[in-house]
Amino acid sequence: MFYLRLPSIPRLPRIATLLTPFLLLSSAVFAPVAGAAEKVNIGLVFPFSGPNAQFGINSRQGIELALDDMKAAGLLKGLEVNLVSADVPAPNAAGAAVQRLITQNQVVGVIGSFVSSVTLAASEVTERAGVPMITHSFADQITGRGYRYIFQVAPRASTFGEKQFQYAADIAAKAGEKLSRIAIFYEDTAYGTAQAEGIRKAAKAAGVDVVIDDGYPLGITDVAPLINKLRRSDAQVVFPVSYFNDGLLIIRTMRQQRITLPVVGGAAGYIIPEFKQGLGEFAEDVYSIAPANYDKVPDIAKRYEARYHAFMPHEAIMYGAALQHMIAAIQQAGSTDPDKIRDAIAKLKKCDGFSAGIPGGCTSFGSTGLTASAYPIFVQWRGPGLVTVFPADAATAAPRWNGKEIK
Structure with missing residues (x-):
């Protein structure tokens, strides 16, 4: 049986102890009529406006389809799930938006927010309120703070950075080229700096020189200094860790100046349909690390x-x-108490539906809330879409390196 949760109160243990009899009584009063669907609100925190709006829109579309799939398959089992959206284009808007979702909309969980800096800010509020949040944001700090209520379905950014380098080096070696010199461009937010650090450490461990290691401000409008520096370098491959608009500008400027060395993107804007629309032929053969592919x-x-x-x-x-x-955790908990939902999220290993599309085939979490099963993959632009090309056990096509297909 599911119970309706009262509006959230601050996490004060002594007060909570005093209020326990009242809360138990209230749960009994608000127990649903037998046979009625239990209404559950889940908050969505995404940038639906601003420069990262497309990511928020894409995320919401996936969420809506996932919910409809569960409805169509009869998997909601007495739940009426209501999605409550909050537009949070920047970190400074996250706190108030999440607080409203919890106190006014009585959400029992939060999904979001793609942008790591927004997720960091939002999860400060969910942690204080004791409301579980599941994110796909990459930044290492998200599950590195000892929080109990935040979960990452993707590996952390430094892991993406390490694999970005390792996969590129492995493919280059298969093509007969040993990497010895690389260039890194990264935007200076939590995502960019953490992922660049992963690339940097992996290169150092492999004895590879990082001949360019340059950060730049998110939303850069003039990449000419970066590209001119790249032209003068002897880098064999460039790793731009960028969101959408920055990535388009960097690659377009490279190709217009006939710099043809391989590009290995850092997920984010490199693996959405708009990337091809924005670059046209310049998108062909661009690699990106990715948490999943369709x-x-x-x-x-x-x-x-x-x-x-x-x-x-x-x-x-x-x-x-x-x-x-x-949703599966709410059902497993048999309650809309966020503490019980949090514990169910932590224990659950789900390997069907959308979870089967994540490399590793499941959603599951370790003791810190970080994924316990997912791993990064390499995708490459081919014509109108993306194909998974590495590692071999996940690949659906062979990779190409400098125009040559690698068997």
Whole structure:
């Protein structure tokens, strides 16, 4: 049986102890009528406006499809799930927005927010309120602070950075080229700095020189100094860790100046449909590290494309999986008490639905809230879409390096 949760109160142990009899009585009073669907509010915190709006829109579309899939399959089991959205384009708006979701909308959990700096700010509020949050944001700090109520369905940014380098080096070696000199460009937010650090450490461990290691402000408008520096260097490959607009500008400027060395993007804006639309032929063969790709769940991808007229980007997969995991946890807990939901999220290993589209095949979490099963993959632009090319056990096509297909 599910119980309606009262509006959230601050986490003060002595007060909570005093109020326990009242809360138990209230739960009995508000118990649902037998046979009635229990109404559950889940908050969505995403940038639906501003420079990262497309990521928020894509994420919400994946979440909506994931919810509809569960409804169609009869998997809600007496739950009426209501999604309550908050537009949070910047970190300074996160605290108030999440607080409203908890106190006014009585959400029992939060999904979001793609942008790591926003997730860091939002999870400060969910932690204080004791409300579970599941994110696909990458920054290491998200599950590195000892918090109990935050969960990451993707590996941390430094792991993405390490694999970005290692996968590129492995593919280059298969093509007969030993990497010895690389360039790193990264935007200076939590995501960019953490992922760049992963690339940097992996290169150092492999004895590879980082001949360019330059940060830049998010939303940069003039990349000429970066590209001129790249032209003068002897780098064999460039690793731009960028959101959408920055990534487009860097690669377009490179290709217009006939700099043809391989590009290995840092997920985010490199693996959404708009990347191809923005770059046209310049997108061909661009690599990116990725947390997931639509070619691993073709049936879900087909439904997404039929509804939204574009291939399903990674954030739609990851956040669809996050929602389904949270709903399954609510059912497993048999309660809308956020503490019980939090514990169920931590214990649950879900390997069907959208979760099957994540490399590793499941959503599950370790003791810190970090994924216990997911790992990064390499995708590459081929014509209108992305194919998974590395590692071999996840690949659906062979990689290409400098125009040459690697068997």
